[in-house]
Amino acid sequence: MSTSPRPGSLDPAVAARLKRSADGLVPAIAQQYDTGEVLMLGWMDDEALHRTLTTGRCTYWSRSRQEYWVKGDTSGHFQHVKSVALDCDADTVLVKVDQVGAACHTGARTCFDDDVLLRDAD
Structure with a gap:
């Protein structure tokens, strides 16, 4: 039996x-606080958001592993939280961070560099 996200002390x-998906999660966009660069998208439940707000480090819920993970604990590529905001519908979290190292699990700075579908026509 898999562990499911649990309500936290948020x-x-x-x-x-919060407006959560059917599985109790909200998408969380990580953005570099000083440049506006979009780094990655992760998922948070109430507990992950609570941990992010109280520890100053991004905590996500892994849908594949069914467990919490703190960005950087394994890779050393930490996300230090600068601010957290809800969007106008309260169904997405924007976490502005100071990213240390790569944000993407592939080793890239951002998860959005390699598969660009349309570029600005300068």
Whole structure:
């Protein structure tokens, strides 16, 4: 039996506002705080968001491994949280971070560099 995301000790006022998917998750976009570079997308449940807010390091829920993971614990490529915001529908989290090293599991700085479907026509 797999472990599912569990409710956390997230501030009840914040938890009440979140619009989660059927599996209890919200997408979390990690963005470099000073350049605006979009780094990656991960998933958070209430506990992952609580940990992110209280530790200052991004914690995500791994849908494939069914466990929490803190960015950088294995790779050394940490995300130090600068700010956290909800979008207007409260169904997506934007985490502005100071990224140390690569954000992508492939070793790339961002997950969005290698498969560009359309480029600006300068």
